[in-house]
Amino acid sequence: HFVLAPRFAATESAQKDIASQAPATKTNEDAATAVIRPRDEVLGETKRITIDGPEMIGTIPLTGNRFDDISLKNFYIHLKDSKPITLLSPAESEYPLYTESGWLSNDTNIPIPDKNTVWAVKGNSILTPNSPVILTWNNGQGLSFEKQIQIDEHFLITVTQSVTNN
Numbered sequence: 001h002f003v004l005a006p007r008f009a010a011t012e013s014a015q016k017d018i019a020s021q022a023p024a025t026k027t028n029e030d031a032a033t034a035v036i037r038p039r040d041e042v043l044g045e046t047k048r049i050t051i052d053g054p055e056m057i058g059t060i061p062l063t064g065n066r067f068d069d070i071s072l073k074n075f076y077i078h079l080k081d082s083k084p085i086t087l088l089s090p091a092e093s094e095y096p097l098y099t100e101s102g103w104l105s106n107d108t109n110i111p112i113p114d115k116n117t118v119w120a121v122k123g124n125s126i127l128t129p130n131s132p133v134i135l136t137w138n139n140g141q142g143l144s145f146e147k148q149i150q151i152d153e154h155f156l157i158t159v160t161q162s163v164t165n166n
Contacts, residue, residue, distance in 0.1 A: 021104065021106070035092060036092065036093065036094050037092050037093065038093070039089055039090070039093040039094065042090045042091075042092050042093050043059065043069055043090060046061040046062065046063045046064075047061070047062045047063070048060060048061050048062065048069070049062065049121060049125045049126065049127060049133050050125065050126045050127065051069075051070065051127045051151065052126055052127065052128050053073075053127075053128065053129060053151045053152075053153070053154075053155075054073070054129065054153050054154070055072065055073050055074055055153075055154050055155060056070055056071065056072055056073060056087075056151070056155060057070075057071055057073055057084070058070035058071055058088070060127070060133075060149070061090075062118055062119045062120075062121070062135070063115075063116065063117070063118050063119075064100070064114070064115040064116060064117060065100070065102075065113070065117070065119050065135060065147065066090070066091075066098045066099065066100040066115070067088055067098060067099045067100070067157070068088050068089060068090040068091070068096075068097075068098035068099075069088060069089065069090060070086075070087045070088040071084040071085060071086045071087065072084050072085045072087065100115070101147075101159055101161065102114065102161075103145070103161070103163070110139070110141060110143070111139040111140065111141065112139065112143075112145075113137055113139075113145050117137055118137075119135040119136065119137050119147070120135065120136050120137065121133065121134070121135060122134040122135070122136050122146075127149055127150075127151055128151070129150075129151055129152055129153050132148050132149060132150040133148070133149045134146060134147070134148050134149075135147045135148075135149070142165060142166045143163055143164070143165055143166070144163070144164040144166060145161070145162075145163055146161070146162045146163075146164070147159055147160070147161050148160040148162075
């Protein structure tokens, strides 16, 4: 008790600090009043890079860079169906489910990538197991952000993020 109690108190304090610095998220009330639109319409609003793996397909938007459009190639909703199972769908669609990664900063004067950031493609724009995609963004204050996105021959997506201070 004497050894672990200070460690638990320090961990709780650190978790509270992290939670207070995290960006605000939508509440259940916001989600209930959101307009639901057709999935294809939402996907067509932004420029996207293509995911073409042996077992999954989809797209990643260049604006915001959320993973919000992934389907399985070899798994279908029904046995006699040709419609693939959709794992991720964009916000404002009927069943939104997406994931995002990014950066946080203690200084609000330093622009960092967020859901409205428009990323630039460096090199190819089709993500396959043999060709990763590199996305870049410059904040205008000397910081260059980069994401390298890779997929394996099955379902693993790896995102390697880096920041360069110029």
